[in-house]
Amino acid sequence: MKKVLIVGAGAVGTSFAYSLIHKGLIEEIVLYDIDEKRAIGEALDLAHGIYFTKPVEIRAGDLKEAKDSDMVVITAGAKQKPGETRLQLLDRNINIYRSLIPEIVQSGFNGIFLIVTNPVDVLTYFTYKFSGFSRNKVIGSGTVLDSSRFAYLLSRHCDVDPRSVNAYVIGEHGDTAVLAWSLTHIGGISLSEFCPVCGKRCFEDNVKEAIIKEVRNSAYKIIEYKGATYYAIGLALVNIVEAIARDENRILPVSIVHPEIFGFKDIPLSLPSIVGRNGVKKVLQVKLSEEEERELYKSAKLIKEVIDSFSSLSLSSL
Ligand SMILES: NC(=O)C1=CN([C@@H]2O[C@H](COP(=O)(O)OP(=O)(O)OC[C@H]3O[C@@H](n4cnc5c(N)ncnc54)[C@H](O)[C@@H]3O)[C@@H](O)[C@H]2O)C=CC1
Ligand SMILES: CC(=O)C(=O)O
Numbered sequence: 298m299k300k301v302l303i304v305g306a307g308a309v310g311t312s313f314a315y316s317l318i319h320k321g322l323i324e325e326i327v328l329y330d331i332d333e334k335r336a337i338g339e340a341l342d343l344a345h346g347i348y349f350t351k352p353v354e355i356r357a358g359d360l361k362e363a364k365d366s367d368m369v370v371i372t373a374g375a376k377q378k379p380g381e382t383r384l385q386l387l388d389r390n391i392n393i394y395r396s397l398i399p400e401i402v403q404s405g406f407n408g409i410f411l412i413v414t415n416p417v418d419v420l421t422y423f424t425y426k427f428s429g430f431s432r433n434k435v436i437g438s439g440t441v442l443d444s445s446r447f448a449y450l451l452s453r454h455c456d457v458d459p460r461s462v463n464a465y466v467i468g469e470h471g472d473t474a475v476l477a478w479s480l481t482h483i484g485g486i487s488l489s490e491f492c493p494v495c496g497k498r499c500f501e502d503n504v505k506e507a508i509i510k511e512v513r514n515s516a517y518k519i520i521e522y523k524g525a526t527y528y529a530i531g532l533a534l535v536n537i538v539e540a541i542a543r544d545e546n547r548i549l550p551v552s553i554v555h556p557e558i559f560g561f562k563d564i565p566l567s568l569p570s571i572v573g574r575n576g577v578k579k580v581l582q583v584k585l586s587e588e589e590e591r592e593l594y595k596s597a598k599l600i601k602e603v604i605d606s607f608s609s610l611s612l613s614s615l
Contacts, residue, residue, distance in 0.1 A: 298542035299324045302358070302366040304397060305373030306330035306339045309413060312531030313370065314343055314355065320535060321351030322542045327358040327366070331373070360397070363406035368541065370534060371424075373397065374414040379521045383415040383471045384603055390414050391423060391607060398427035409541060409576045412437045413534065417470045418552045418600055419607070422565040425554045432554050433576040439552030439567030440466040441533045443474050446512045454504065455483055455495055465550050466512060467583075468566050468596030475592040476509050479585055480569070537572065544574035553577050559594050561601045566593075 301317070303310045306328040314326055326343075330336035336357040344355045363369050374390040377383060394414070401410075410430065412421045421437030428435060443466035445459070452459035463482040468475040483491045519526045540547035550567040553576075558564045571578040585593065 298322060298367045298538075300327065300362075300366045301325070301538065302327045302329060302360075302362050302369045304329050304360070304369060304371045304401075305414070306332075306336040306357075307372065307376075308525050308527040309376075309530055310370075310372040311339045311343070312527040313372065313413075313534045314339070314531075316531045316535045317538065318343060318347065318350045318353050318355065320539065321353070322535075322539055323353060326353060326355045327362045328355070329358055329360055329362065333357070360400050361404050363401045363404040363408075366406060367408045368411055368538065369401055369406060369408065370411040370413065370538070371397065371420075372413045376525055377415070377516070377520055380517070383417070383516075384419070386415050387419055387603065387607060390416075390420060394420055394423050394427065398424050402428050402430075408434070410435045411534065411537060412552075413530065415470075416603070418565040418567075419603055421552050422554050422563065422600075422604055423607075425563075425565070432556070433578070435553065436537070436572075436576055437470070437552030437565060437567070438530065438534060438537060440468065440470050440474055440550045441537060441567075442530050443470060443512055443515075444550050445529060445533060446515050447476055447508070450508050450511060451481070451483070451488075454497075454508070455491065457483060465569055465583075467550055467568050468593050469600055470552065470567065472513060473592070473596040473599050474513055475589055475596055476512060477583070477585060477589055478505065479589060480583055540572040541574060541576065546571050546573045546578065548572070548581065551577060553580070555580065558597050561597050563604075564597050564600060565604075566597060566600060 301323050328336045328340045340357040374393045375386050417437040425435040447466050448459045448462040448464040451462045461484050465477045465480050466474050481488045548569050549572050552567045554565045569581045
């Protein structure tokens with residue numbers, strides 16, 4: 298892949314850029330921020346480190362740079378204050394997207410959007426609507442980060458490397474995120490079979506509930522302690538970009554706008570999906586437990602309600 302434009306050179310945008318320059322996947326990285334000086338300063342700081350990484354050109358630029366970019370990754374916008382939900386950011390961040398997306402499309406951009414700004418699912422939906430792009434080319438980072446948090450916690454409980462844990466969080470990247478225990482495997486063994494192998498019997502005693510709570514509350518805790526989350530999402534974004542750049546067909550729980558889920562039309566949420574050069578190639582039909590299905594329904598219903606309450610307002614300005 299040749300060129301990536303990062304829109305928003307704040308903590309998330311620059312953590313992503315910092316992780317990306319170590320990979321040697323991209324020839325050119327351009328940082329754009331409404332705060333022009335910030336973008337120039339961050340690009341220079343990163344560029345001075347290229348001596349120690351892989352060859353890449355990194356510089357600041359404007360939105361016209363989208364024209365020949367393969368991907369535009371959008372991290373611009375407000376972040377949560379301590380205690381604030383992701384959905385509470387929508388009325389601020391929708392206005393940014395309403396102006397950014399048409400400008401990016403008008404540049405002639407024809408690549409893949411990767412949406413990161415919160416609430417990520419709802420903004421993935423509005424990017425899809427504002428851009429007119431096909432569903433597979435408008436991707437939200439979705440629950441890729443939540444899934445890595447889930448795998449990390451399981452790896453610590455089960456005393457195995459997180460990379461040997463296959464775990465998915467699906468649905469909303471938010472308070473209704475669904476931990477899909479029934480899809481979880483460790484070294485190819487389902488969790489219920491792994492427990493007796495391990496012998497610690499740690500999934501008795503409400504440990505499951507504690508893990509669900511910890512995954513859903515991770516962002517709140519980190520924001521309370523240090524103001525924002527950015528390193529893990531930066532790495533998660535590199536994982537998604539790598540799957541696209543190398544046409545890997547990697548299975549990732551990214552968010553796209555699904556034509557219909559539970560009878561709700563045009564619903565953005567995350568399900569395990571095959572990701573390659575053209576974005577999402579296929580969404581997997583996963584078999585969930587009844588409880589997980591109920592939780593996923595709740596997640597879809599909430600997203601639908603939020604979209605409906607903003608739709609007339611936001612789409613009328615197109
Ligand atoms: N999807 C996910 O898993 C995650 C999403 N996030 C979200 O990412 C977003 C960014 O977070 P941070 O980087 O920590 O915030 P930040 O405040 O450090 O950076 C945001 C940047 O956006 C820029 N910006 C604002 N309006 C703009 C516009 N119209 N055009 C270009 N740039 C503009 C600001 O100048 C600032 O540099 C937040 O919405 C946050 O909630 C954060 C972590 C994980
Ligand atoms: C902020 C955010 O969305 C996260 O860290 O999950």
